[in-house]
Amino acid sequence: MDISQIVDRISQKIESKGHAADKSKIEQKLRRLIEEFGVQPADAERTVLYDIARDYGIPLGGAAGPGDQKQINSVSPEEWVTIEGKVVALGNSPSPSIAYSGIIADASGAIRFVVWSKASVPEIKKDSWYRFESAVVDEFKGALSLKVHSGTTVKELEGDGVLIPVITPVAELAAGVASVHVKMIQEWDVTHDRMLQSGLLGDETGTVKFVTWKEEGKERLTPGCVYNIYYALVDEFNGRHSLNMNTANIVAEDGDIAVTSGATTFQGALVHIAPGSGLIKRCTAEGCNRVLSRQNYCPVHEMQPKFNYDLRIKGWLDDGTRTEEVLVQREVVESLTGMTLDESKELAENNPLGMDEVFLRMREKILGRYLRCEGREIDRRLIVNSCECIHFEPTLLAELLNRTGGEVS
Amino acid sequence: MSTPATGGFPKRENMFEREPARRVFAGELREIREQFRDGTDEKSPSYVLLPTGQRCNRVFLVGSMTEKKRQGEQNMFYRARIVDPTGTFFVVAGSYQPEAMQQMARIEPPAFVAVVGKPSMYETPDGTVLVSIRAESITIVDREIRDCWVLDTAKATLDRLDNPTPSPDSVHATEKYHIDPVAYRKMVYHALSQLKF
Known part of the structure; x- marks a missing residue:
């Protein structure tokens, strides 16, 4: 253990009680104990801390060194804490410097933990209860974890083993560890050799992506089934969450959940139609479907003499205070513009302007119109599933006339 | 073009934000006396300050085009008058806005646009202030859309007048303009009263 870390830790504790900490003096005392007297660093830390605390008259209480005992859901980053909980998941150690990594839970929640190889701890077993005294709370990508280091004392407890996991609604997931009650609603193609399954889970409040990596004993979920998923890892990337199922206990359940569609609605004027709208060509290579350039060039598969035609509109919908990018799919484009894919193809083939003619005609039909769009928002872009023109509302007129206060206000 | 990069690793914090198109009656727009840039960069956006207390980089308007003129020889551009219930917007489309210029070329007044x-x-040198709008796009629409716009703009104007929390822009506007809120409410009432139930 690095002495300067202990020095920092002690001085932080002293300073947090409102006293000045003399780092060089602390270091001197520590070195003396550790180097000259062969005291274990953890003991030296405690001794020095108590010495200084006594000098200043700081009441540290019985468990002062190790930090306050806390509920798992109330810890914050960089805090020194003592917690008691049940190890609910234990993973393979990813590196020789890590002895154990897993998840520990109490009645308030669960948190990831890492035990460094340097820490001297008893054997840690899944489903047993432990007391982690003086562990450090760390934060990485928004997820908290506990670091069990050489200064942490780990004690196995006589646990009763009964722990009811806290179920989190999908809409309230945050990076860390969570248990959910969800229905599997979509299965996606796996994008990696090591991936066993990926897809979408949902409950009444929202949907979330999940991934199960290939590992012994891991099973696939069945679309349409309802599961209790205990202690999955919640990762966050670009503001979106995903569940890593490898740590989780999964219990299938009878019954059904009315999963929310996750739809959002936005209304405003269509103020811009971007290039790449109208009639487009898509790459036919398997699983690609990217839009080809005018010269039939796919960014991945290069020249594609064969392609599929499609319709779409990329544009900006604006309500006067906010502008939302919208991507309108073929069926909706057809009903909105009254131009079908077949008609558009024919128009493009028989017109000197080709596909531009379709773009121009669609623009004349819908640019500057008030629309109400419904769909799913992905990466700040609204993927529109349905769309309608907004009509004049006499009730709104009456309401606004009242708001002005009348002719002579 | 104006679409932000997606996929890959977008820097979400720095992602380009499109300026919303404000809804402003001609009667308010012609009162503008303050124009500023947000930042010192050549590319930083330029705003006009609306008398009702909001910066404005872009507008969306619907009205009747009553007059269209072609001007200039080498640098040809169109100038159009578009009226709403409260006054006239002066809209120009030049060679820097080829889309709008071509759209404008096809429109014959009178038309709802x-x-x-x-x-x-x-x-101008004699101190007259002119407010005009450089068009990005202009399309022919129908009367119902004009009516929707009047409702939309009435609501936006009242929202700005009734805004309970002062913003830097509204403070700036209060210093710059000494508007009579009652006159603005009357303007909104007048615009709304021209619509039919």
């Missing part, structure tokens, strides 16, 4: 554009303010 929807315009998206950027407002700017000019002061």
